[in-house]
Amino acid sequence: MNRAGPMRNQGASRRFVLLCLAVGLLSVAAPFLFPAIVKQLSIFWVMVIVAYTWDTMGGQLGYNSFGNIVFFGAGIYVSAIIQIAPFTNMRDYTAAGEEGAALTLTMAQYLGGLAPGLVAAAAIGFVLAIAFGFVILGLRGHYFAIGTLALGIFVAQIFANWEYVGAGSGIIMPELPGRGRASDQEKSLLFYFLCLLLAGATIFFLRWLYTTRFGLAINAIRDDEDKAEAMGIATTLYKVAAWSVSGFFLGICGALYGNIVRFVDPEETAFDGPGLGVWMVLMAVLGGKGSLWGPLIGAVLFHATKELLWTYLLGFQNIALGLLVVIIVVFFPEGIMGWIRARWPALVGERVDASAQSQAAR
Amino acid sequence: MLENFQLLAENPVGLLNLIIDGIMIGAVFALIAYGMALVWGVMNIINLTQGEYVIFGGFVAFYTAGEWTLTIDAIGVSLTWPGVHALWALIVAPAVLYAVGWGVYRLVIFRIVDRDMFTSILATFGISILLQQFMNSVFTADDVIARHGMGTWSAWRTDMGELAIERVRIVALAFALVVGGFLAFYLKNTRDGQAIRAVAQNARAARLMGIDADRVYARTYALNAALCGAAGVLVSMTLTIHAFTGLIYTVRAFMIVIIAGLGNVTGVIVAGLGLGAGEKVAEFLIGTSYQVAFVTGLLLVVLLYRSVRLAMRRRYLA
Numbered sequence: 001m002n003r004a005g006p007m008r009n010q011g012a013s014r015r016f017v018l019l020c021l022a023v024g025l026l027s028v029a030a031p032f033l034f035p036a037i038v039k040q041l042s043i044f045w046v047m048v049i050v051a052y053t054w055d056t057m058g059g060q061l062g063y064n065s066f067g068n069i070v071f072f073g074a075g076i077y078v079s080a081i082i083q084i085a086p087f088t089n090m091r092d093y094t095a096a097g098e099e100g101a102a103l104t105l106t107m108a109q110y111l112g113g114l115a116p117g118l119v120a121a122a123a124i125g126f127v128l129a130i131a132f133g134f135v136i137l138g139l140r141g142h143y144f145a146i147g148t149l150a151l152g153i154f155v156a157q158i159f160a161n162w163e164y165v166g167a168g169s170g171i172i173m174p175e176l177p178g179r180g181r182a183s184d185q186e187k188s189l190l191f192y193f194l195c196l197l198l199a200g201a202t203i204f205f206l207r208w209l210y211t212t213r214f215g216l217a218i219n220a221i222r223d224d225e226d227k228a229e230a231m232g233i234a235t236t237l238y239k240v241a242a243w244s245v246s247g248f249f250l251g252i253c254g255a256l257y258g259n260i261v262r263f264v265d266p267e268e269t270a271f272d273g274p275g276l277g278v279w280m281v282l283m284a285v286l287g288g289k290g291s292l293w294g295p296l297i298g299a300v301l302f303h304a305t306k307e308l309l310w311t312y313l314l315g316f317q318n319i320a321l322g323l324l325v326v327i328i329v330v331f332f333p334e335g336i337m338g339w340i341r342a343r344w345p346a347l348v349g350e351r352v353d354a355s356a357q358s359q360a361a362r
Numbered sequence: 363m364l365e366n367f368q369l370l371a372e373n374p375v376g377l378l379n380l381i382i383d384g385i386m387i388g389a390v391f392a393l394i395a396y397g398m399a400l401v402w403g404v405m406n407i408i409n410l411t412q413g414e415y416v417i418f419g420g421f422v423a424f425y426t427a428g429e430w431t432l433t434i435d436a437i438g439v440s441l442t443w444p445g446v447h448a449l450w451a452l453i454v455a456p457a458v459l460y461a462v463g464w465g466v467y468r469l470v471i472f473r474i475v476d477r478d479m480f481t482s483i484l485a486t487f488g489i490s491i492l493l494q495q496f497m498n499s500v501f502t503a504d505d506v507i508a509r510h511g512m513g514t515w516s517a518w519r520t521d522m523g524e525l526a527i528e529r530v531r532i533v534a535l536a537f538a539l540v541v542g543g544f545l546a547f548y549l550k551n552t553r554d555g556q557a558i559r560a561v562a563q564n565a566r567a568a569r570l571m572g573i574d575a576d577r578v579y580a581r582t583y584a585l586n587a588a589l590c591g592a593a594g595v596l597v598s599m600t601l602t603i604h605a606f607t608g609l610i611y612t613v614r615a616f617m618i619v620i621i622a623g624l625g626n627v628t629g630v631i632v633a634g635l636g637l638g639a640g641e642k643v644a645e646f647l648i649g650t651s652y653q654v655a656f657v658t659g660l661l662l663v664v665l666l667y668r669s670v671r672l673a674m675r676r677r678y679l680a
Contacts, residue, residue, distance in 0.1 A: 064480045136662075138669040142408055142479040146616055147665045150658040153609070157655035274491060274609070281484065315499060322492025329485045330473050 024200075031192045038188035042260050044303045045195035049202050049253040050276065051283035051295035053246040056206060058281065059290035060215065061242045062222030063137065067148025069277035070132070070155050071125035071247040073270035075254030077159065078124045079117030080171050080264050086113065087174075094166030103174045110177055118255050125251020126244050133240035140225070149273065156271030170265035173258055191260050198256065202249045207292055209245070218242050222290070278325065279306075286328050288337025297336050366647045375523040380646055381639045386531035387600060388638015389538035392631050393593040394611055395618035396542060397586035403624050404562040404582045405475055407482040411466070412615050413608030414493040415459055415587045419594025420603040421501045422458055423451035423508040448510040451595040452537065456588035463587025467580045475579055490608065498605035508598040534596040541592065546627060558582055610654055617661045620668065 031038045050072065058064045084090055088103055105113070132151065139147045160168045176187040209215055217238045220228040229235045258264050268275075279302065287298025305324065309317045332339070340347060370377050394412055401409045427448035432441040466489060474482050510530055518525035549555035560568040561578045569575050597603060597611075618637060622629025637660075644656050 064483075135666055138673060139665055142483060143620075143665055143669075145480065145483055146408070147662060150613060150661045150665075153613070154655055154658040154662060157652065157658065161651050161655070278484075278487060278491070285484070316495065318495035319492050319499070322488045322490070322495065325488025325491065326470055326485050329481055329488065330470060333477070333481055 027196055031189055038192050039260060040303075040307060042188065042192045042195045043257070044299065045192075045199040046253055046257045046260070047279070047283060047303050048199045048296055048299040049195075049249055050280040051287070051299045052199075052202050052206055053249050053253075054280040055284040055289060055295045056218075056242055056246050059284055059294070060210065060222060061218045061239060062225075063239065063243075064145045064281070065148045065243075065246075066145055066273065066277055066281065067132075067136075067151040068246055068250060068280060069152050069271055069273050071128055071250040072254035072257070072276070073155065073159070073266075074124045074128055075121035075251035076258035076264050076270045077165055077171075078251070079114075079121045079255035080173060080258055081165065082117040082120050083110075083113035083174055083259075084171070091164055094164070094169075094171055105174050105177055107177045110174060113174070114259070118252055121251040121255035122248050123251070125247035125249070125254070127247075129244040129247025130240055133243040134236070137236065137239040137243065149277075152271055152273035152277055156267050156273065159266040159271065165266075166264075168266065170263060170269070173262045173264065175262070188260075191256060195253075195256050195260075198249070198252055203296070205249075206245075210292065214238070214241070219290075282325055282328060284335075286332065286335055288335030288339075288341075291335070291337035291341070294335055294337040301336075370643075370646065373523055375518075375520055375525055377643070379523075379525055379527075380642045382525070382527060383531060384639035384642030385635045386527075386535045386638070387597075387642070388635040389535045389631075390593045390596045390634075391611075391614050391618060391638055392634025393538045393541060394590055395615040395622070395630050395634055396545065396627070397589040397593075398612075398615040399619045399622075399624055399630060400589075401583060401586045402619065404558055405471075405579055406479070407471065407475065407486070408479060408616070409583075409586065410483060410486040410609075410612050411490045411493065412586075412590055413611035413613075414490045414497070415463070415590035415608075416594040416597055416611045417497060417603050417605060417608040418462065418493065419451075419455040419459055419591030420508065420598030421497060421506070421594075421605075422455040422591065423448050423595040423598045424506045424603075425501075426451040426454055427509045445509075448508040448595070448599050449533070451508070452592055455591040455595045459591030459594075460584045460588040462591075463584035464580055466587070467583040471583055472576060472579065490612070494606050494608060501605065503605065505602040505604045506598065507602045508595070510599050512599075528600065530596070530599045534600065537592070537596065541589070542627070542631065545589075554581070610657055613657055613661055617657070617664055621664055 030041055034041065050068070054065065054068055057068065081090065084093060084103065087105060087109055093103065136144070136147055136151065159165060165171060176190065217228070217233050220231070220233060221235055221238060225235055254270070258269070261269055264270055271277075283298035283302045284295045285298070286302055287296065288294030306317075306321070309320045313320050334342075370380075394416060398409055398412050401407055425443070427445055428443075429445040430443050432443075433439070470485060470489060471482075474485050512529040512533075514526045514528045515532070516524050516526045547555075549559060557568070557573050557578050558581070560571065560573055561575050565575050568578075594603075614637060618630055618633045621633040621637075640660075641653070641657065645653050648656065
């Protein structure tokens with residue numbers, strides 16, 4: 001996993017800006033080009049975000065977490081409570097279930113609930129990551145992996161038994177006010193662009209973060225934690241900080257996802273450890289752990305494959321998915337970026353510098 | 363919850379009953395954990411498929427005990443199974459699962475034996491997702507329990523209450539003890555067992571001594587699957603099983619192994635029995651709906667206790 005920091009030359013950086021512009025334009029145009037699948041496209045950006053935030057832990061810090069789903073689910077629930085509780089009796093609303101009185105909100109109420117909901121979701125993800133981090137990040141290697149797996153199941157079970165938030169039968173999220181087709185369109189567009197914005201923010205924030213001392217420190221922890229500690233890096237603080245970055249973005253991401261699917265079930269949507277909790281790992285591994293663009297590539301491939309499987313193999317999709325997990329992990333452990341790096345190192349901005357070579361020769 | 367405490371305090375026989383019930387199912391947990399420790403110790407793989415093998419064995423027992431008809435229209439064949447006593451599955455299930463385990467090893471596991479642990483965790487998790495859906499689609503998507511009609515044995519009647527033990531739990535305890543003893547003997551005293559231990563100690567040296575390590579791995583992995591299959595038979599005769607409930611057995615097995623430590627057979631037995639009893643009492647006190655939360659929460663506590671203890675030791679050294 002040791003690799004030199006990327007050295008970018010002028011040409012590479014111009015190529016990068018062009019690439020970003022192209023991807024950006026395509027992303028903005030996508031919902032208008034394919035209006036029928038705006039929801040799937042929004043969920044695609046959710047996938048990108050969860051893959052990136054997983055890669056911060058698994059790829060950059062070397063802590064393979066199966067419990068990141070906790071922050072995602074906490075975000076969903078917190079935003080759901082904030083969006084619903086001020087306008088109706090939460091307990092009655094969740095107890096009534098699907099047949100219950102629908103919650104009709106005015107636009108001001110809806111947005112007035114959504115905005116603080118997103119902020120609170122970010123906060124809960126951040127705070128929970130710090131709280132859990134100080135305790136659980138003391139575990140290492142596979143103990144951490146299985147500990148976080150257990151954490152995910154544990155939290156899911158707590159929510160599945162909590163009557164206030166609807167226990168096992170879940171919560172129905174309020175609908176964006178307005179009627180008819182136009183409103184549906186607007187609604188999906190609103191959340192599409194929120195997801196796109198968040199994904200962009202996540203990617204560029206992490207890209208910047210990995211170039212700082214912080215990035216170097218967490219990579220050092222990944223490569224050898226004991227040596228990193230011996231070199232004076234406050235490992236616990238860095239680990240907790242990395243997880244809280246994950247938690248922050250995952251919280252908002254969860255809140256958006258809850259509003260997109262509009263139904264919050266503790267085990268199927270919010271804390272879907274065996275589902276989304278593993279998919280995020282898979283996307284990062286497929287694209288290439290510990291690389292900047294790996295999670296994006298992994299998310300594109302995985303989301304497309306998954307949607308196809310769900311469409312054509314309904315009922316057997318998990319068999320195909322399990323097979324996919326095994327094939328990816330067994331045959332492509334370094335992912336696509338790892339393969340590209342080995343094949344064309346110059347393409348990913350890594351090159352053996354001519355001056356460095358001559359210096360070494362001297 | 364408080365009234366449940368009071369209920370138990372007033373009724374020692376009831377408490378004893380819970381503990382005995384728990385210990386007997388705990389023996390089955392210990393069996394599953396024993397298999398996990400075997401694979402972990404010999405192959406350095408944490409096998410997350412453990413629970414699915416248990417459920418698979420449970421389904422074998424369900425179909426051994428029940429009557430069913432299989433009709434294949436394409437060739438016009440109709441098979442009818444009359445249904446025999448569920449205990450026959452104790453022979454069938456290990457055989458089936460041995461084959462399944464062997465197949466899984468030959469297809470996947472042999473490729474990841476030398477890889478890092480994260481790879482094996484993720485790969486076996488993938489297999490477990492696959493098996494869950496497979497069982498859900500092919501066997502049944504319902505909650506099932508293997509019919510056995512063995513009833514309960516009222517061991518002790520007092521004026522405070524009755525000590526009633528399901529007979530199948532006694533079978534479970536006895537079977538687990540016999541299999542555990544047989545395995546210990548097998549590993550210690552037979553050539554095959556010695557080969558397994560040799561590979562566990564040093565695979566490279568074992569290869570130099572002419573041991574076919576690949577075959578030893580295959581045998582170990584298949585043996586573990588067979589163990590889980592047998593455990594699954596006993597589980598499905600006592601508790602309901604469902605295709606998607608395997609993971610919790612994996613969590614239990616993992617917890618037992620880390621409490622006991624690798625290679626500590628006595629520890630596995632004690633931890634297994636203890637977990638069974640503790641879980642049963644906790645289930646009574648806080649309700650069945652929190653059972654999974656209790657098990658995973660306990661695993662977290664155990665892991666954290668370990669890590670805190672290690673941290674203390676490190677501080678002492680510094």
